[in-house]
């Protein structure tokens with residue numbers, strides 16, 4: 001899972017900053033439910049008695065409140081049910097009885113701050129206790145004639161599929177917001193394409209994307225977004241498409257429509273785009289891009305301290321001072337690929353020669369050691385010791401789907417791809433013939449056929465071969 005979203009965890013902080021700058025002050029999304037318990041110093045606090053002089057409200061409820069009242073308790077830090085019961089002057093013998101019901105102890109003893117527990121009581125005697133255990137399960141304990149009875153209530157969720165498109169004119173998140181696409185979906189989208197598109201330097205005004213994704217509802221109410229099922233990203237006119245597919249062993253991953261994994265051995269950019277997007281404005285040429293020519297790598301301007309990630313799995317082959325590079329780290333990857341990270345302010349822990357790193361691991365932090373005029377990461381990509389342009393080099397891919405799986409893949413993903421863009425998908429499903437799905441060259445054959453609509457094979461076939469980067473300057 002972490003492989004699919006190497007940046008997601010740390011990116012949320014940047015998102016908050018972005019929103020602080022862009023959003024009008026609106027309601028707080030995660031405000032806890034109001035805390036409704038009486039002052040703990042009040043001792044045996046009686047339930048609020050209805051004011052006799054109150055205007056005519058719903059009399060039935062007011063009257064009932066004096067008999068049994070329902071309160072929702074929000075669990076505080078280090079809170080226990082015992083403490084809650086004492087604080088609210090509820091009968092602790094009832095709590096002991098409830099705890100002894102089969103299966104309830106596990107569901108009640110582990111409380112998290114912010115959890116809500118609903119209690120109905122009359123003068124401290126518990127009538128009902130409800131606790132939502134998960135999105136789909138609620139524990140309900142009810143006092144019956146012979147004592148308490150517990151049952152588990154299922155709250156089924158409904159997954160709806162939404163397809164949404166947006167065109168970028170300043171940033172990925174702004175475009176997403178304008179199309180009513182959540183940040184979490186925008187981030188997932190960026191992670192799906194993280195191996196093909198450099199979200200720091202490659203995003204251009206006019207880039208557009210479409211996402212087919214899950215929205216989770218309960219009782220007709222929207223809860224949150226789920227997985228991105230299929231996505232398309234058009235970057236500088238190049239079309240990248242991905243579809244989610246779970247292989248036999250159950251791990252979900254993203255593949256091109258031809259069944260080639262989106263995940264590659266090396267990430268396109270070793271820094272989090274969300275951390276640097278604040279300085280990025282696609283309306284104007286990024287000053288850094290002018291430095292790319294005649295330069296052996298790519299520079300990412302980013303604040304000092306921005307985490308730098310290992311572009312791929314590998315071993316540390318150098319870590320220390322190296323002339324103009326300042327604090328530099330070199331990673332050796334498979335296929336004679338190595339990557340170099342320069343000007344770092346410091347290294348992450350355990351960056352010693354010979355140690356292993358995994359793709360996405362934080363290896364150090366942006367700085368300006370060595371010959372640097374401002375804080376940035378200097379990044380180089382070498383194959384057999386020869387420099388390649390990190391932004392255009394064809395990245396080694398992971399294993400394609402096995403031929404047996406490919407047929408199932410085509411069958412299951414065709415409707416998603418159809419959702420993504422009806423006309424193109426129609427052409428795509430047309431090639432899912434048995435002779436392509438079989439044999440060792442399945443993937444190659446598929447991409448050849450797909451080249452009839454050339455946009456579809458860009459992501460897998462001849463990436464960067466035509467030097468499309470010349471459009472930069």
Ligand SMILES: [Zn+2]
Nearest residue numbers: 298299378379
């Ligand atoms: Zn540089």
